[in-house]
Amino acid sequence: MKSDQDSNRLESTQKTTALYRVCMGLSEEARSLGIQNEGMKRLGLNAQVLAAQTGTEGSALEVIVAEIGRLSRGIRECLADLTDTSKILSDASIGLLHLSHLAGSLELGARIGIDSSSLAHYENRLGEVQSKRQRHLANLGQRLDQVASQVSDLGRIAVKIPPVVTMIRIVVTEIRFRSEELAGTIEDLKSFHLLLDGKIETMSILRRDGSRLLDELSTQGAR
Amino acid sequence: MKISKLAEGPDHTWYVLGRDPDKSDSVIDTNEYVICGKEEAFLLDPGGTEIFPQVVSTVSRIVPVERIRHFLCSHQDPDIFSSLPLWMGLCPQAKIYLSWIWSGFVAHYGHEYVDQFVKVQDAGMRVVMERKEFQLIPAHYLHSSGNFHLFDAELKILFTGDVGAALLPDGHDALYVKDFEAHIPLMEGFHRRWMPSNQARDHWLARVRQLDIRYLCPQHGCILEGDQVGKFLDWFGTLELGGALV
Numbered sequence: 133m134k135s136d137q138d139s140n141r142l143e144s145t146q147k148t149t150a151l152y153r154v155c156m157g158l159s160e161e162a163r164s165l166g167i168q169n170e171g172m173k174r175l176g177l178n179a180q181v182l183a184a185q186t187g188t189e190g191s192a193l194e195v196i197v198a199e200i201g202r203l204s205r206g207i208r209e210c211l212a213d214l215t216d217t218s219k220i221l222s223d224a225s226i227g228l229l230h231l232s233h234l235a236g237s238l239e240l241g242a243r244i245g246i247d248s249s250s251l252a253h254y255e256n257r258l259g260e261v262q263s264k265r266q267r268h269l270a271n272l273g274q275r276l277d278q279v280a281s282q283v284s285d286l287g288r289i290a291v292k293i294p295p296v297v298t299m300i301r302i303v304v305t306e307i308r309f310r311s312e313e314l315a316g317t318i319e320d321l322k323s324f325h326l327l328l329d330g331k332i333e334t335m336s337i338l339r340r341d342g343s344r345l346l347d348e349l350s351t352q353g354a355r
Numbered sequence: 356m357k358i359s360k361l362a363e364g365p366d367h368t369w370y371v372l373g374r375d376p377d378k379s380d381s382v383i384d385t386n387e388y389v390i391c392g393k394e395e396a397f398l399l400d401p402g403g404t405e406i407f408p409q410v411v412s413t414v415s416r417i418v419p420v421e422r423i424r425h426f427l428c429s430h431q432d433p434d435i436f437s438s439l440p441l442w443m444g445l446c447p448q449a450k451i452y453l454s455w456i457w458s459g460f461v462a463h464y465g466h467e468y469v470d471q472f473v474k475v476q477d478a479g480m481r482v483v484m485e486r487k488e489f490q491l492i493p494a495h496y497l498h499s500s501g502n503f504h505l506f507d508a509e510l511k512i513l514f515t516g517d518v519g520a521a522l523l524p525d526g527h528d529a530l531y532v533k534d535f536e537a538h539i540p541l542m543e544g545f546h547r548r549w550m551p552s553n554q555a556r557d558h559w560l561a562r563v564r565q566l567d568i569r570y571l572c573p574q575h576g577c578i579l580e581g582d583q584v585g586k587f588l589d590w591f592g593t594l595e596l597g598g599a600l601v
Contacts, residue, residue: 230440233404234440234441234444237404237407237408237441238408238441238444240408241408241409241411241412243408245412245415246411246412246415246420247415247416247419249415249418250415250419250420250421251415253419253420253421253445254411254420254445257444257445261444
């Protein structure tokens with residue numbers, strides 16, 4: 133009996149810790165993407181400088197500048213939400229670890245046997261801890277759903293990058309204005325697009341892992 | 356877990372719990388002491404998280420757990436009170452007596468209960484439960500640098516935390532010392548290694564020799580009774596402590 137309890141508790145602790153790692157992973161992905169997004173903002177600034185240096189061709193570049201700026205702002209807003217959600221998720225998963233530990237110990241005490249003189253009081257406390265744990269699990273589930281929606285928002289922004297690349301190509305081929313610098317911008321945007329797709333994929337995997345762990349923890353109980 | 360009634364007065368009774376057969380081998384065995392009054396109870400060094408289920412189950416057979424209004428945390432070790440959040444969830448009104456130097460450390464077990472801490476100053480203090488008075492006796496550096504024992508003058512019981520402790524071999528399930536001389540080897544290594552200071556020991560001995568003690572109750576090992584108490588104090592007085600430095 134003791135070894136079953138030990139292995140159940142270990143499994144529950146490992147799953148909750150894995151969930152915490154998922155939450156921290158999401159937070160880290162959002163943070164590093166934020167840094168990359170600052171680079172994207174610089175691309176917009178570079179294009180702006182080029183636009184300022186020219187005459188009539190500048191109007192085509194200003195459209196590109198505005199578009200890159202919109203993409204960057206959109207990503208920044210998504211990341212701000214994602215960072216907030218990840219922070220709440222990390223805190224909630226630590227809380228869950230604590231509550232699972234409390235619930236596990238209290239449940240084991242109940243299984244060993246609590247005298248009838250203390251039983252009502254004890255069960256009341258056990259019920260409080262179990263309810264709190266369930267609320268934490270539900271909260272984590274809701275937050276992970278938010279992550280799914282925020283990652284989708286990022287995906288919607290990502291699909292807008294190829295048209296911007298096409299726009300720059302048009303400028304390069306039709307007006308042949310500062311083609312070298314703009315070709316560099318195209319490559320940077322393509323790299324950023326690849327990176328963003330990669331991050332979206334990683335975050336989606338993390339989110340799915342988190343949901344799976346949460347489902348398992350919900351069905352497993354505290355221990 | 357075994358329960359043994361240690362002593363009984365007109366208004367309060369001491370119980371000792373220990374020797375849990377289901378305890379993991381990796382966890383050191385501990386004794387928990389419960390002082391039951393008519394309405395309130397006092398739990399001394401309630402133990403670590405690992406043994407909480409067994410302890411709470413056993414304590415509930417002695418007293419309704421919500422009646423526990425006082426906890427002693429003799430020092431900061433995890434086997435003393437890492438179960439703090441579990442107990443305080445059940446007994447949120449209870450006071451926790453502990454050395455002032457450890458309050459910030461013990462709070463790591465559950466910071467939401469710090470309002471219930473009674474930070475005992477180095478000189479010790481008197482604790483009253485239902486007009487029954489207990490003394491918190493300073494035992495600093497034995498082994499912890501902020502350490503208290505509890506003395507019940509009426510029933511002549513001194514709870515001594517790690518002083519008098521013994522590391523018992525497997526299968527040793529007695530709660531009381533039967534043969535003091537045979538018990539010495541079980542205590543000796545522990546005291547030499549865990550107790551760091553001869554000076555602190557001498558200070559403590561001078562203080563407790565003034566007390567009329569019938570039972571000396573450590574947190575690990577076996578209870579010493581009657582003339583075994585004097586024998587222990589004499590033996591302890593001759594021991595060279597701080598074993599890791601020798």
